[in-house]
Amino acid sequence: AQTVTQSQPEMSVQEAETVTLSCTYDTSESDYYLFWYKQPPSRQMILVIRQEAYKQQNATENRFSVNFQKAAKSFSLKISDSQLGDAAMYFCAYRRGFSGNTPLVFGKGTRLSVIA
């Protein structure tokens, strides 16, 4: 079974600084998708960024970028120029490909605090 591990239960960053959240996963599949979701205090799950395993180029979305290391099964999220609104729980998630629609497998999350 696939597993997703987030080894940092909590992280903090100074406003305007950069922070990196770690995620590793375990799978024997070659085709899959990786995601970072943000869950603010409202508890709504918001998609931050998505990466297809077959793409070598790291995904970016404005201040958010990933470092996807397929051989190491690592998928870290970098948040640049951190803002107070970035404070939230961040979940890394994996989804198997090749077999149609499949459910997401989530890590336990990292709670990010942003210090003004």
Added chain:
Amino acid sequence: NAGVMQNPRHLVRRRGQEARLRCSPMKGHSHVYWYRQLPEEGLKFMVYLQKENIIDESGMPKERFSAEFPKEGPSILRIQQVVRGDSAAYFCASSPGGERETQYFGPGTRLLVL
């Protein structure tokens, strides 16, 4: 285009009662997933449905839990004879189908069992 809708947002039940959670997917989406989030945990998959069909229920407890997605109307997650351990946030996600499609989440239903 409205997002995924869930209701109620908060639900309080006493032990032994039934809980019904509703999910209306985004317009054009025919695939629905239900996930459960226990306190301080990540989301765990429960069940995946398409219109009128359960595709994968491997994450759903065999007893007391059921799910449906009728031809017309929202998807329903039903929990019979609730126990305190059922207290959690229940999230619904939808996608239009297709392997490469992203799942979009609703705001969740917080179930509290007294």
